[in-house]
Amino acid sequence: MSDNFAIYTEGLKKRYKGKSNPTLNGLDLRIPDGSLYGLLAPNGAGKTTTIDILCGLKRFDEGIVKIDGLGVPSKLSDIKRIIGLVPQEIALFPMLTGRENLKVIGGMYGVEGGVLNERVDELLYRFGLENSADRPITQYSGGMKRRINLLAGLLHKPKILILDEPTVGVDAQSRNLILEELAKLNKEGTTVLFISHYLEEAETICNRVGLMDGGKIVLEGNPTELAKSHPECKNLEALYFKLTGKQMRDTYE
Amino acid sequence: MLKRDLGGIILMFLMPVLLVILMANLQDSTLNFVKGNKIPLLLVNRDRGELGAAVVKEIESSGLFEIESDTADSYLTPTSMESRISPGDNMIGIFIPEDATKIIRGNVQKYVVSAFNGIDEVPVDNIVDITVLVDPAAKGSFHSVLMSTLRERSQKVQFEYIMREISQQVNDISPVAVNTANFSGEQFVIEDKFVTREGSNIMPNSVQHNVPAWSLFAIFFIVVSLAGNIIKEREGGSFTRLLTMPCSYAEYLISKAAVYLIVALIQFTLMLLIGVYVLPCTGLPALELGHSVIALFFVGFAVAVAAIGYGIAIGNIARTHQQASVFGAVSVVILAAVGGVWIPLFLMSPQMQLISKLSPMNWGMSGFYSLFLRDEGFLSVLPEGLALLTFGILCFTVALYTRRKKRIYS
Structure with a gap:
């Protein structure tokens, strides 16, 4: 059954040393192949831990984790070839130009020569960076850095793309472009796991969302259908607040 | 690409060069006095x-x-x-x-x-x-x-x-002539020889000491930059991206080490050239490199591996950039002081000479002395070289173990 999902977790548990409550408390995450899935959660709900576990960056205590039917961590080297991670931080080499960054990172993914050059040119064009590609990253605006950061995760044409808040700190134009391209990528067959604080973004582009709280999924479904099934909530944000509460969630545990 | 941080590149190579020239000249009169001014x-x-x-x-x-x-x-x-x-x-x-x-x-x-x-x-x-x-x-x-x-x-x-x-x-x-003209009276010959196998008996001149000493120091100082770089990547997110790429953590560290190894060897070669060609222009004797280029670069390579291994270990153990830079810099200075970089080994007390054997920089100094002072070959520096390589590999293993202990895959 798990083989039908691009990302599948069952009873996933993770407790950090010295913390009384588990960060993940039996997380069942089912992301169908080819979907654009929005994972929404307040701070401290376990989003980043979930991403780290999916990408093999952290160990988990209990449960099953499968990416495209491949188990974590036993098939991690195979999994790394099919996933693309876009971290929240701008993970680029500041002394290099945008194009050089993409070529270096592409080379690390094993994409080389003419194929890499073509792919870099194509992505730079799609994300409106072709004219600034040869300038050092240090001269880029926040939105341009975000876009290059995103492109770096797409160079090897990943089957599954995981994005951790890719639109944080960007202007409306850059955000719009990013969201449009993510939707296009999804239509081209890439499964996208989109993690964001901006609920309206998820509502706009995602065909499926999961609301996470207390280390597990509390509600999941199509955003439009979810809103319909809760007529008392005028939008996804209202539903989100209803389920997770309005109190601040940042903790120092 | 290198042109973008020309200042950084120049500083990376220029600072050790200045250090060698300055220290060799500063210590020249001191060492000459000790040697017999x-x-x-x-x-x-x-x-x-x-x-x-x-x-x-x-x-x-x-x-x-x-x-x-x-x-x-x-x-x-x-x-x-x-x-x-x-x-x-x-x-x-x-x-x-x-x-x-x-x-x-x-x-x-x-x-x-x-x-x-x-x-x-x-x-x-x-x-x-x-x-x-x-x-x-x-x-x-x-x-x-x-x-x-x-x-x-x-x-x-x-x-x-x-x-x-x-x-x-x-x-x-006397009827028979007695001739004592050829009797010199010198019936004893007292021959004195320096024992060359004991490191403490070697008295290098300023160039023979300072060029290898500060080359070692400069190579080991890479620790600060390397450890800082690892932590910066970890904190900045590049590390996360690198770890999701289809390569193991060991491969990631090895590729990083390879770049630093090239830098260290270029730095080492530059320092030797300074000793051979530049220091004589300041009135100091030229550095004689010995007959074995292979042995020379074997020791240089082993020193670089030890330094890089040490830097990688610090980069993995330290939690913050501050921890890595402070501990890295101070520990390198201590290892240098104990190892005979600041003060030549033969000037140390017997107790300190014994303690100095714990410092990898002492192993490096010992190897360089064998080549520069005794003109020995590859086999004689093999023990020091192997000790340095073992130290480097051990540090690398500690780095991998630390990562495993932090419960991270790859």
């Missing part, structure tokens, strides 16, 4: 005979003294010489009086003639008064060497005259 000596020889000549010759050949003699326009006496003996001027003065040889010869003649003629009453000697003036600041060892030289020479001259006089007296009464 020449003591300024004022020598006034009024004797025209063999005693004066023999004493002058002996003092000159000792190599310990920088000799100044009186000139025609500065006729010195023992009293006037006193004003010329001070720390800033001459530290020792010797005055050999006029006709010293003649007086000794006359005395010897009187003794021998009296002895051969059965005269019990020995005539009163004319005393030869050689004056030695010593500045109180002069090292006792130099004073001792000088006094023993003077005593030895005057006794030798006296002995030769006694032999000559006796043979002359014997020839007067």
Whole structure:
């Protein structure tokens, strides 16, 4: 059954040393192949831990984790070839130009020569960076850095793309472009796991969302259908607040 | 790409070069003094005979003294010489009086003639008064060497005259001629040899010490940059991206180490070239690299591996950039101080020499000394090289273990 999902977790548990409550408390995450899935959660709900576990960056205590039917961590080297991670931080080499960054990172993914050059040119064009590609990253605006950061995760044409808040700190134009391209990528067959604080973004582009709280999924479904099934909530944000509460969630545990 | 941080590149290579040039020149006089700096000596020889000549010759050949003699326009006496003996001027003065040889010869003649003629009453000697003036600041060892030289020479001259006089007296009464001219009286040869296998007995000059010492220090200082870089990548998100790429953590570290290894070897080569070509321009002796280039680069490579391994270990153990930079820099300075980079090993106390063997920089210094001072080959530096490589690999293993302990895959 798990083989039908691009990302599948069952009873996933993770407790950090010295913390009384588990960060993940039996997380069942089912992301169908080819979907654009929005994972929404307040701070401290376990989003980043979930991403780290999916990408093999952290160990988990209990449960099953499968990416495209491949188990974590036993098939991690195979999994790394099919996933693309876009971290929240701008993970680029500041002394290099945008194009050089993409070529270096592409080379690390094993994409080389003419194929890499073509792919870099194509992505730079799609994300409106072709004219600034040869300038050092240090001269880029926040939105341009975000876009290059995103492109770096797409160079090897990943089957599954995981994005951790890719639109944080960007202007409306850059955000719009990013969201449009993510939707296009999804239509081209890439499964996208989109993690964001901006609920309206998820509502706009995602065909499926999961609301996470207390280390597990509390509600999941199509955003439009979810809103319909809760007529008392005028939008996804209202539903989100209803389920997770309005109190601040940042903790120092 | 390198042009973008030209300043950084220049600093990376220029700072160690400046360090070598500066330290080699600063330590030159100190090391020369320790090795046997020449003591300024004022020598006034009024004797025209063999005693004066023999004493002058002996003092000159000792190599310990920088000799100044009186000139025609500065006729010195023992009293006037006193004003010329001070720390800033001459530290020792010797005055050999006029006709010293003649007086000794006359005395010897009187003794021998009296002895051969059965005269019990020995005539009163004319005393030869050689004056030695010593500045109180002069090292006792130099004073001792000088006094023993003077005593030895005057006794030798006296002995030769006694032999000559006796043979002359014997020839007067013997039908067979006796010749003692070829009897030198030197029946003992005391041979002194430096034991070359013990590192502590080696006395390098300033260049032989400072070039390898500061090359080692510069290579090890890569630790700060390497550890900082690992933490910066970890904190900045690049690390997360790198770890999601299809390669293992060990591969990631090895590729990072390879880049730093190239930098370290370029730095090392540059420092050697400075020692060979630049330092002689500042009045220092040129660095002689020894006959084995393979051995030289083997030690350089092993030092780089040790330093890079150490940097990788710190980068994985330290939690923050501050921890890595402070611990990295301070620990490298301590390892350098203990290892004989700041102060050459032979100047350390026996206890410190023993402790210094714990520092990888000491192993490196020992290897370089073998090549530069003893002109030894690959096999002789193999133990030091292997020790350094083992240290580097051990540090690398600690880095991987630390990562595993932090419960992270890859």
